[in-house]
Amino acid sequence: MVARPRGLQHRLSEQLSARRHLQLRAGLDRHGKLRLDSCSGEGGAWLSCVPKTPQQRLEPEDFRQRALARLGMDLPMLTQVPCVCRRASIDTKGFHLTAQCPVGNQRFRTHDAIAVTWLALFRQAGFLCRMEDPSCFREVQDTNKRADVVVENWQGRARAIFDVSVTHPWIQAMTRRAGGDPKPECAARRREQEKLRKYQALVPANSAFVPLVIESFGRWGPQAREVFDVCEEKVCASKGAPKAVVKAYWRQRFALVLQRYTAACVRERAQRAVVREPAVCGDDCCRVDYRVLSYVR
DSSP, rough: OOOOOTHHHHHHHHHHHHHHHHHHHHTTTTTHHHHHHHHSSGGGGGGGGOOSSSSOOOOOHHHHHHHHTTTOOOOTOSSSOOOSSSSSBBBBTTHHIIIIIOOOSHHHHHHHHHHHHHHHHHHHOOEEEEEEEHHHTTSOOOOOEEEEEESSOOOSSEEEEEEEEHHHHHHTTHOOOOOOOTTHHHHHHHHHHHHHHHHEEEETTEEEEEEEEEESSBOOOOOHHHHHHHOOOOHHHHHHOHHHHHHHHHEEEEEEEEHHHHHHHHHHHHHHSOOOOOHHHHOOGGOOOHHHHSSSO
16 A cells, blocks of 8 residues: 555545445345345446536435335335236335336336447447347348347447347345355346357357346446446547546436436336326225216217
């Protein structure tokens, strides 16, 4: 530390934070450890963001909801009721609404918002890219699968195919796994392996396939972090901006997009649960016979 006095305060703060992190983690159950690990790293970038533009802001209720979820507390807008999907009940942590419920398009909107943010970063870094391209996989097999983002001039290769994915660290495969404490990014790493197995037979020979995985609390997978580092270097070289500024801006932008759409997912699906539909929930008290109210016989 004496030999490298520059940045000494930062290194000491990191050591202190790491120690507190381990102390807090030791007293948590498996769900709590997975949540704490997923909130670390890129997962906390949105908390330090100064809201200078509309894209950098969260509504007060959304901020409160995501702060409670980050702390592992119950969300006050949720109650234990059967979900309209009939597969499970809504839990007060919001896990079912954000990670399991197949009804509605909220999870697709979150995925698309993250993909659009990656596209903006790629273009800022000078890459030639496009979204939702069905032609890449059809070079190998007749399929309807689409590539989320395709970059034509990626790192010496003719083409790179990126698949964007958002996964929750509390998936059953992680919470029921026996033996030892869960490792950080275990859910993101598992999703990366699943994506590679799923698409390895569809990737053309002159292309590279890279899964870009983000966990629901904000932490990135290893391959997403490597891609981000490449884009960061190119943005700094082309714009002449300090590395710390570029890194902080884009990490905060990704984190805020994720938190904003995750909050909307919980809020909209919670409202859907309050307005109970008779056809779904079997509740006859909501049924109305409009023929009785009509003047037309």
